[in-house]
Amino acid sequence: MKKYLSIIFVLSLLFAVTQTPAYSQSPTKEVSEVLDSQVQELKDKVAEKVEELKERKKQAVSGIIQEIKNNVITILNAENNKIDVDVDDTLTSYYDIVGTKVKDSSKDNVEKGDYIFVTGPEIGETVTANEVYTDTQYIVMSGKITEVNAEDFTIKMVTIDKTNYILDIEKSSKRNLLDIKTLKTVSIGFSKLKEGDSVHAVVKADIEKPDQTHFSAIKLLIIPNEYFLQ
Amino acid sequence: MIAICFGIGLGVLVGVVVLFQTNKGEETKVIPITRENDQQKAVDEDVPANASGTNLSVSSPANNSIVSKNSIEIAGVAKKNSLLVIQSASAEKIQKNENEEFKVETPLAVGENVIQISAYSDSSTPQEQTLRIYYIPAE
Numbered sequence: 368m369k370k371y372l373s374i375i376f377v378l379s380l381l382f383a384v385t386q387t388p389a390y391s392q393s394p395t396k397e398v399s400e401v402l403d404s405q406v407q408e409l410k411d412k413v414a415e416k417v418e419e420l421k422e423r424k425k426q427a428v429s430g431i432i433q434e435i436k437n438n439v440i441t442i443l444n445a446e447n448n449k450i451d452v453d454v455d456d457t458l459t460s461y462y463d464i465v466g467t468k469v470k471d472s473s474k475d476n477v478e479k480g481d482y483i484f485v486t487g488p489e490i491g492e493t494v495t496a497n498e499v500y501t502d503t504q505y506i507v508m509s510g511k512i513t514e515v516n517a518e519d520f521t522i523k524m525v526t527i528d529k530t531n532y533i534l535d536i537e538k539s540s541k542r543n544l545l546d547i548k549t550l551k552t553v554s555i556g557f558s559k560l561k562e563g564d565s566v567h568a569v570v571k572a573d574i575e576k577p578d579q580t581h582f583s584a585i586k587l588l589i590i591p592n593e594y595f596l597q
Numbered sequence: 598m599i600a601i602c603f604g605i606g607l608g609v610l611v612g613v614v615v616l617f618q619t620n621k622g623e624e625t626k627v628i629p630i631t632r633e634n635d636q637q638k639a640v641d642e643d644v645p646a647n648a649s650g651t652n653l654s655v656s657s658p659a660n661n662s663i664v665s666k667n668s669i670e671i672a673g674v675a676k677k678n679s680l681l682v683i684q685s686a687s688a689e690k691i692q693k694n695e696n697e698e699f700k701v702e703t704p705l706a707v708g709e710n711v712i713q714i715s716a717y718s719d720s721s722t723p724q725e726q727t728l729r730i731y732y733i734p735a736e
Binding site: 425426427428429445464466467468469484486498500502503504505506507508509511527543545550552565567569585586588590592594595 | 659711721
């Protein structure tokens with residue numbers, strides 16, 4: 368009888384050893400999974416925020432100087448939004464972009480009407496400037512040629528937003544035409560410009576005339592209307 | 598002998614019940630999490646790259662980025678067979694978009710680069726996006 372009791376005891380013990388952990392493991396595993404998930408979520412959020420701050424740090428704002436008052440430069444950007452730039456006499460550095468060079472400059476060389484871009488942390492509508500660069504403002508536009516005037520070497524164009532521009536085609540203006548068969552560009556003379564063709568133009572902005580619609584073209588790329596009729 | 602058999606039988610029965618309950622518990626705990634993830638993934642995969650319905654979407658670089666290299670790769674999606682035109686003061690690139698995704702290496706000038714990316718697909722009116730990228734050479 369004792370032998371049988373011993374067997375039952377051993378079996379019960381085996382049963383207890385194999386089954387008990389299943390009971391105790393389940394809730395622990397559940398809690399652990401929830402914790403892991405929360406920790407992962409937190410890690411993802413922190414990584415996302417760090418990435419966002421890093422990206423923000425590597426960005427710049429640009430615009431035309433509207434006002435310089437004490438240590439604040441107010442600029443108007445391309446979207447017609449005013450941005451305040453906080454400058455510091457000791458912390459902010461000034462540079463000029465001259466061709467392919469970045470030259471040292473000073474606060475005294477920055478004045479109302481200049482086109483600048485600024486690097487530094489941006490909070491709301493205010494940027495704390497680490498560096499201020501004076502640069503040339505270029506405008507890139509596209510549309511259709513509506514008129515070619517061979518007398519004064521100008522073209523009229525209308526953009527997608529229905530703005531009309533007059534472009535002076537100078538000898539120095541780079542003019543390229545898309546060859547619709549090879550999709551390569553070829554240099555062309557003024558006589559090849561024609562109404563109805565699509566045009567992509569780069570012009571230099573005149574900062575003193577913010578509403579100007581008459582520019583001297585730096586470069587033109589023409590896509591003949593025949594391309595779209597193929 | 599009866600007692601032994603009864604004991605073993607009871608033990609086995611309890612063991613089976615507990616095992617079944619444990620598995621059932623794990624199933625209800627795990628499946629919803631897996632399903633949620635699977636559903637999310639399935640939705641993400643179904644969304645086309647240009648889900649906004651536009652013909653052109655530039656994914657990188659971010660607008661107003663500052664870089665220290667004299668060129669940058671412009672990447673995005675545009676309708677298949679679109680004519681892509683990338684133009685700035687220092688760059689002029691034209692290519693037919695063979696696939697939806699495109700990557701175009703574009704040279705940069707020192708300072709601000711206003712880069713216009715245009716995609717002509719079905720008509721002579723392109724879809725456009727303009728980026729401002731600032732190239733400041735490392736000293």
